Amino acid sequence: MGKKFFAWSFDDGLEQDKKIIEILKDYGLGATFHLNSGLFGDKTYEGRIGNLGMTEKPAASFRSSGFHLLSYAPHFRIPEDEVAQVYEGYEVASHTCRHVNLARCKEEERQKEIADDVKTLSEKFGYPVVGFAYPYGAGAKESREVLKAAGMKYARLARTREGFKFPEDPLAMPLSCWHISPKTFDLLNAFFQTESDEDLFFLMFAHGYEFDFATDESNWSKFQRICEMVARHDDVISCSIRDAFLYHEGKKELQ
């Protein structure tokens, strides 16, 4: 039988991550946090449309796009002098310095946004950062060589995939599920029930501010229910994305 891995993947380094980490600790779950080293301490708000919060765009761009915003949630990033302590024991990974769209950057900017972020985070957290998430899910094709040169072992997209196999191309790794999906629990149950000779990997994506929307599909108690379900399955190993790859590739032993 193959092994089953589950990882949470959170973006942007937000104040809500502190509460997330408390809950993850209660359930003994692992996670990866994708930070922007050039935006520590930055404060904005995120708009919600309908039942779901859908974007990282600043509020002004909602108004110009004509969408009707129902509410806002704080998108406050953790200040630089707190991050090392907050994320202690969890994998920190890169998300570019300033959350840029890598598909729209010039080559020079793309290199700098990735290489500088990886370097700053690696120094700050005291280990080589090996993971990445594309802001807006964009620019995988354009960034591949830069990511390899920066030592990235995996890079997460924003789109979802079918099935639970490890990604064929770790530098263009789709999600298993965005927690706001109405299919979240069906997908999790399908994962728990799947038996395979191969290793399987469920990658769950969220932004902390989305839990503050407090809608039917995006709220703190749903987050807790997901954690509780994962923790109940003894055959599922919950760890960081980095460790899921290391265990899968036999480069790290399970304890």
Ligand SMILES: [Zn+2]
């Ligand atoms: Zn982001």
